Amino acid sequence: MSDADATTAGTLRRLWAEDAVKIAALLLVIYGAYLISGLVLGYSIRGQLNSLASLTFYIGVFATLALALNLHWGYTGLFNIGVVGFMAVGIYVMAFVSKPLYGTTGAAQVGGLGLPIPVGILAGMIAAAILGLVVALPALRLRADYLAIVTIAMSEIVRFTFLSSTFQQFQFPALSGETTRVGFGGGSGLILDFPDPLLAFIDVVGLSGAYDGLVAVVGSVVPNNPEPIVHSLVYGVVLLVVVAAYFWLLKRTGESPFGRVLKAIREDEDVARALGKNTDRFKIISFMLGCALMGLAGILWLMGQGAVTPNFFRPRLTFFVWIALIIGGAGSNTGSVMGGAVFAAALYQGPLYFQNVVTSVFQPGEAPSSFGPAISPLISNIDPMPFLLYTLDSVRQLQLVVMGVVLIWLMHNRPQGMLGHRKETAAAIPLGRRGGGAGRSDEADSEPTPQTDGDGTGGAADE
Amino acid sequence: MSKSITRTRPDVSDTPLRVEGLTKRFGGITAVDGASFEVERGTLTGLIGPNGAGKSTTFNLITGMLSPDAGTVTFDGDDITGHEPYEIANRGLVRTFQIARELGEMTVLENMMLAPKGQRGEHLWRSVLPGARGSVRKQEAELLDRVWETLDFFDIEHLAEEYAGNLSGGQRKLLEMARALLTDPDMLLLDEPFAGVNPTLEKRLLEHIHELRDQGYTFLLVEHDMDLIMNNCRHVIVMHQGKILTEGTPEEIKANEEVIEAYLGGDV
Numbered sequence: 059m060s061d062a063d064a065t066t067a068g069t070l071r072r073l074w075a076e077d078a079v080k081i082a083a084l085l086l087v088i089y090g091a092y093l094i095s096g097l098v099l100g101y102s103i104r105g106q107l108n109s110l111a112s113l114t115f116y117i118g119v120f121a122t123l124a125l126a127l128n129l130h131w132g133y134t135g136l137f138n139i140g141v142v143g144f145m146a147v148g149i150y151v152m153a154f155v156s157k158p159l160y161g162t163t164g165a166a167q168v169g170g171l172g173l174p175i176p177v178g179i180l181a182g183m184i185a186a187a188i189l190g191l192v193v194a195l196p197a198l199r200l201r202a203d204y205l206a207i208v209t210i211a212m213s214e215i216v217r218f219t220f221l222s223s224t225f226q227q228f229q230f231p232a233l234s235g236e237t238t239r240v241g242f243g244g245g246s247g248l249i250l251d252f253p254d255p256l257l258a259f260i261d262v263v264g265l266s267g268a269y270d271g272l273v274a275v276v277g278s279v280v281p282n283n284p285e286p287i288v289h290s291l292v293y294g295v296v297l298l299v300v301v302a303a304y305f306w307l308l309k310r311t312g313e314s315p316f317g318r319v320l321k322a323i324r325e326d327e328d329v330a331r332a333l334g335k336n337t338d339r340f341k342i343i344s345f346m347l348g349c350a351l352m353g354l355a356g357i358l359w360l361m362g363q364g365a366v367t368p369n370f371f372r373p374r375l376t377f378f379v380w381i382a383l384i385i386g387g388a389g390s391n392t393g394s395v396m397g398g399a400v401f402a403a404a405l406y407q408g409p410l411y412f413q414n415v416v417t418s419v420f421q422p423g424e425a426p427s428s429f430g431p432a433i434s435p436l437i438s439n440i441d442p443m444p445f446l447l448y449t450l451d452s453v454r455q456l457q458l459v460v461m462g463v464v465l466i467w468l469m470h471n472r473p474q475g476m477l478g479h480r481k482e483t484a485a486a487i488p489l490g491r492r493g494g495g496a497g498r499s500d501e502a503d504s505e506p507t508p509q510t511d512g513d514g515t516g517g518a519a520d521e
Numbered sequence: 522m523s524k525s526i527t528r529t530r531p532d533v534s535d536t537p538l539r540v541e542g543l544t545k546r547f548g549g550i551t552a553v554d555g556a557s558f559e560v561e562r563g564t565l566t567g568l569i570g571p572n573g574a575g576k577s578t579t580f581n582l583i584t585g586m587l588s589p590d591a592g593t594v595t596f597d598g599d600d601i602t603g604h605e606p607y608e609i610a611n612r613g614l615v616r617t618f619q620i621a622r623e624l625g626e627m628t629v630l631e632n633m634m635l636a637p638k639g640q641r642g643e644h645l646w647r648s649v650l651p652g653a654r655g656s657v658r659k660q661e662a663e664l665l666d667r668v669w670e671t672l673d674f675f676d677i678e679h680l681a682e683e684y685a686g687n688l689s690g691g692q693r694k695l696l697e698m699a700r701a702l703l704t705d706p707d708m709l710l711l712d713e714p715f716a717g718v719n720p721t722l723e724k725r726l727l728e729h730i731h732e733l734r735d736q737g738y739t740f741l742l743v744e745h746d747m748d749l750i751m752n753n754c755r756h757v758i759v760m761h762q763g764k765i766l767t768e769g770t771p772e773e774i775k776a777n778e779e780v781i782e783a784y785l786g787g788d789v
Contacts, residue, residue: 307649314648314657315640318627322635325624332584332618333636334610334704335643343645389626486642486654486661489630489682 077305077392080477084396088113088403095415104280104287109411111290116406118297119359121398124382125304125391126351132388133312134344135324137206140193141379142371143213144186144349145356149366150220150242152182152357156252159232160239166249168227168241175255179357186353187346189216194345198338210373220368221245247367255361256293293362300358301395304351308391309482311347318484320344374458381405381465387475389482396476405461413453425451535562537708537739538583538614543592545578552578554763555592560708560756565730565740567750570760571784576743577619579760580712584616585609597707611638613707617714619743621693625686629677629696632685633668636703640664668703675699675729690717695726708739715744727753747784751775759783 073079092113096106123141130136156178157170170178189212197208219225220242227241242248260269269292277284311317319340322330330337360366378401386397416422425447426432432448435441449456468475483489538560545553553575560566568576581587583594585606593602596614610616624632642648642657672678675695680688685696694714701709711730715723731753734740744750750757751771758768761783767774774780 310649310654311645314645314654315634315642315661316645316648318631318635319643321627321631322624325626326622328586328606329618329622329624330635331606332586332610332616333700334607334615334638335635336605336607340643347645484627484631485634485665486648486658487665489628489634489665 080392081395081399084399085117088117088399092403092411095411098415099418102280104282107276107280107287107291111287111294113403113407114294115290115297116402117399118294118301119355120379120382120402120406121301121395122297122304122355122358123352123379124386124394124398124401125301125308126348126355127379127383128388128391128394129308129311129344129348129351131383132390132394133317133324134320134341135202136198136341136345136348137202138209138345138348139206139373139376139380140209140211140213141352141376142356142373143209143216144189144352145359145375146213146216146220146368146371147189148182148186148353148356149360150182150248151185151353152178152361153248153250153252153366154178154240154242155181157240157248158251163251166251168239168243168248170240170252171230171232171238173233175252175258175361178252179354179361182357183350183353186356187350190346190349191342194342198341198345210376213371213373213376217368217371220371242368243366245368247365249365250361250363254289256289256296259296260292297358300354301398305391305395312391312482312484314484314486316340316343321484378406378461381461384465384468384473385476387477390475390477391482393475393477400476405457405464409453409457409460413450416450422447422450536560537562537597538741539595540579540583541593541595543579543582543594544590545575545582545587546590551763553582553589556760556763556765557592558758558765558768560739560741562739563734563737564756565734565742565754567754567757568741568743568760569745569747569750569757570766573762574760574783575763576760577712578763580616580710580743583609584614584710610704610706613705614710615701615704615706615708616710617694617697617701617712619712619716621690621697623685623688623693623696625684627685628682629672629685629688630665630668630681632696632700633671633703634661634664636700637664637667638704671699671703676725691719691722694718695722698726698729702733706738708741709733710741710743712743713745714742715746715749723749 089110092109093106096109099105101109123145127138127141130138152175153170155171155173156175157166157168157172159172160166160169162169162172173181193208193212194205197205221244223244225242226244227239229237230240232238257269260266269288272292273285273288276288280287312320319330319335319337322333322335323337323340327337330340360370382397382401383394384397385400386393386395422443426444429448432445435443436445536559540559541557543553543556544551556575556579568579570576578587582589582592585601585604585608588603593600595601596609596612599612601609601612601614624635627635641660642654647653647657669678669681672681675698677692677695677699680692680696685693688696694717698709698711698714714726714730718726727749730740730742742750742754751774754771756768757771757774759766759774759777759780761779766779766783767777769777
């Protein structure tokens with residue numbers, strides 16, 4: 059292991075073992091595929107940029123959600139199938155806090171508390187965490203599957219609560235002391251009429267000039283109204299930064315004595331308790347943290363969309379996140395990000411893209427309007443074309459079928475996910491073979507000083 | 522440390538564990554029926570009895586995995602009846618399981634690193650915040666040294682990076698005892714530590730237990746193998762149908778007619 063060849067080979071292997079390299083390579087492949095199919099479709103630059111922006115958006119939201127779910131399921135073994143409930147509480151509470159007071163703007167039926175957006179985001183995350191606590195306290199004492207039942211029921215309760223006319227609008231004391239008309243808008247939805255969060259954020263960090271410059275640059279290529287394109291691209295980049303922040307946070311959480319106890323709980327909770335760990339405390343903290351992160355993901359998904367309706371938060375969205383996590387491989391943060399990206403690109407956005415590409419390449423005729431005309435030529439004179447056209451036309455409906463097939467295939471053939479049976483070491487220092495007692499303790503003493511938060515490298519190299 | 526010695530020494534005398542009138546019913550079955558016994562400090566005490574005598578249930582009652590319907594458990598002079606398992610473990614009374622319960626998807630090193638008490642990094646904020654993590658890493662390095670020493674002691678250091686799920690039955694038993702030891706216990710409750718262990722490993726495990734006992738650890742041992750108990754324990758407690766049938770030195774037990782009858786199923 060000490061000769062020069064082994065060192066270079068080792069460097070290359072370590073480079074590939076570096077999680078960031080794997081993720082970057084995957085993203086390059088995905089973006090490349092989208093750009094090429096964009097060329098096939100004959101997209102304008104505007105179209106290309108828009109498709110990249112929306113792809114980035116979905117990669118960002120699914121990666122953050124998969125990371126948060128990985129903390130619950132991958133690390134702690136908590137079977138949470140109520141992800142949407144925490145997302146909904148996040149965005150609704152954020153809207154409640156940050157929408158302007160009733161009457162100050164024209165369009166909205168109800169107002170909010172008129173507090174700044176960061177306060178709203180924080181309140182949304184805290185509310186999601188508290189909901190997590192309320193759900194967890196009774197359910198964690200029961201067997202694991204009961205948590206699943208409680209969480210999915212909770213997510214539906216949340217949806218129906220926001221749908222109900224009782225909470226559509228009501229009076230609530232504002233900061234000034236007087237009551238003001240607030241509410242969740244019921245089934246018709248809630249208009250998110252606070253200032254554009256991205257622009258406000260850019261303004262606060264003092265990058266307005268750079269943003270305007272970017273708009274001007276893009277404007278030189280796309281003359282007609284470049285601002286929305288830049289807006290969605292920049293928002294996508296912000297989401298990727300959030301993914302990186304989640305990753306950093308959860309990696310540190312996992313690679314620590316705290317994460318070790320979580321792993322032990324997943325493996326065998328009785329053992330952890332017999333070794334003196336107060337497992338309830340660890341489970342509750344892990345669950346609340348994950349719920350807060352899901353709440354933030356909900357906020358980031360919807361706060362720029364202009365409005366939110368309760369029926370966005372149907373349980374199937376929870377299962378999308380689960381599919382993303384299973385594709386990537388539960389238990390691995392890198393896998394969660396990659397699973398989120400693959401799910402967003404291939405299963406969520408992919409089928410529609412596929413439909414567009416096929417339609418534009420083959421220029422087929424009109425698809426049959428229903429199943430009967432689609433299937434009868436196939437039977438009468440073995441002409442599959444109408445059936446294929448009909449299938450292509452129904453891609454949006456078939457998307458769920460495709461997801462189901464992929465899920466079944468994965469469970470049969472690769473239950474451990476993309477990265478294989480990967481286990482990230484749960485320790486704050488690399489747990490390697492001892493190179494002599496003195497050497498090890500020297501290394502450990504000197505390490506924290508030069509690289510305060512560069513501990514990812516050692517753990518990854520261990521794989 | 523000195524505080525706990527002055528607190529515990531006088532009244533604890535030589536019986537860290539005292540069980541009185543312990544009773545546990547499951548529906549109509551009384552699994553443990555008024556069991557009372559004491560374990561002497563620094564000894565290897567055996568708890569024997571035929572299948573279904575209530576030995577494992579007694580262990581579960583002592584360590585808080587089950588709460589008793591009646592009776593008390595006293596450890597180091599404090600009443601620990603019905604306390605949470607983690608509280609009891611943190612007091613220094615640590616158990617192993619009848620069927621070794623390794624954490625299969627974790628390496629041997631991770632299994633071992635889990636055990637020590639008072640880990641700073643078990644508080645999430647310390648593990649996450651950039652300024653605080655240095656102290657966590659420092660403690661981890663110290664723990665790792667201790668883990669290697671313990672692995673050396675049990676002769677399983679060659680398995681350190683193996684996943685615990687890949688270990689043989691006997692190696693799992695070693696791992697489980699090594700892991701329990703890293704919690705700094707005063708007393709260990711071993712539930713059939715030799716079940717499924719080959720004779721060579723059994724001999725080594727016994728040597729370790731004797732060595733640890735000489736260092737001052739106290740052991741309570743559930744075991745089926747009469748010869749093993751008779752040859753290694755100074756004091757033997759016999760359970761039968763949830764009750765303490767008798768206790769005494771191995772010689773006394775061997776000579777006891779009731780014990781022989783219980784094992785041969787004479788009066789069941």
